[in-house]
Amino acid sequence: MNQSILFPDMQTWDEDKQVVLFPAQQSGALIQCLVSISELKQLSGQDIENEQQALEVFSQYRFDLEELAEELIEEEEFNSEGNIEVVS
Template sequence: MNQSILFSDGQRVDADKQAVRFDAQQYGALIPCFVAIADLQKRHQDTLMTKKAILTVFSQHRFDYEDLAEEAIEAEDFNERGEIWVS
């Protein structure tokens, strides 16, 4: 684990992006990270109808998504808005 990348405990559903947002911090810079709700539904193998259900499934796989986000940050795999998207 890279000690220069830290993840906050907070996460939230971003309805506009149809994703869960969780933030990372590297050398003081805030990095928005996202996982699509569709990806969470694939992992859960069911439709997630409420924010609570979405966040529960995200929490169950949080460490996997943080590992993927850390790899993407280290590879500088940011989109044009400076976001990291993992699946």
């Protein structure tokens, strides 16, 4: 694991976009990462109906999601808004 990318234990739910947001920090820069509810469903095989379930599934798969986000950050795969969209 690249120690220059840190993931604080913080996550929030964005109801409008139906995504879990979680920050990463690289060399002092804050990077917003996100994973969609559909991606969480695909990863977990679980049906996700609400914010609580989305955050629970995110917590269960946090390590895997952080690894995917780390790879995308290292490859500079930012979206048009400057965020990292985690997809497997």
